[in-house]
Amino acid sequence: MSKLESVEKFIELRALGHTFDEIVRELTVSKPTLIKWGKEYENQIKLTERKLAEKLSENIAQRNAKFLEIFFEKSFELSTNKNVEDDVKSRIYKRASKKLYKLFKNEMKSLQLKFTEGGKIISAKINWEDDKKE
Numbered sequence: 001m002s003k004l005e006s007v008e009k010f011i012e013l014r015a016l017g018h019t020f021d022e023i024v025r026e027l028t029v030s031k032p033t034l035i036k037w038g039k040e041y042e043n044q045i046k047l048t049e050r051k052l053a054e055k056l057s058e059n060i061a062q063r064n065a066k067f068l069e070i071f072f073e074k075s076f077e078l079s080t081n082k083n084v085e086d087d088v089k090s091r092i093y094k095r096a097s098k099k100l101y102k103l104f105k106n107e108m109k110s111l112q113l114k115f116t117e118g119g120k121i122i123s124a125k126i127n128w129e130d131d132k133k134e
Contacts, residue, residue: 001027006027006029007037007041009026009027010023010027010029010034010037010041011041011044011045011048012048013026013027014038014041014045014048015045015046015048015049015051015052016052020035020038071096075096078092
């Protein structure tokens with residue numbers, strides 16, 4: 001592995017939170033050299049950390065978006081199903097809402113679902129932790 005490849009791998013591993021000892025074993029480079037690189041490439045490591053965090057956030061958002069899409073699609077199917085009684089629909093919605101909130105409670109500030117008298121969802125509003133006040 002060339003020095004450039006070793007430095008690039010070092011930056012990636014440090015950005016991922018690996019210790020110098022772990023990187024020594026991975027790259028077979030001395031610890032003093034890694035410490036020197038840590039100081040020399042500090043800005044690149046921080047930039048790589050931010051890029052990795054952004055990628056992770058995007059992946060989480062995509063996963064959540066698909067999950068929510070399926071949740072509301074199934075909720076709509078249930079609300080239009082004539083074979084299910086309204087009080088049963090209402091109980092299912094309430095249970096599903098609680099489970100949904102538990103799943104996303106670390107990211108979600110609030111989940112507001114409005115129902116008709118018959119138990120159909122008429123609106124859903126989710127406030128996320130990272131939503132900015134405008």
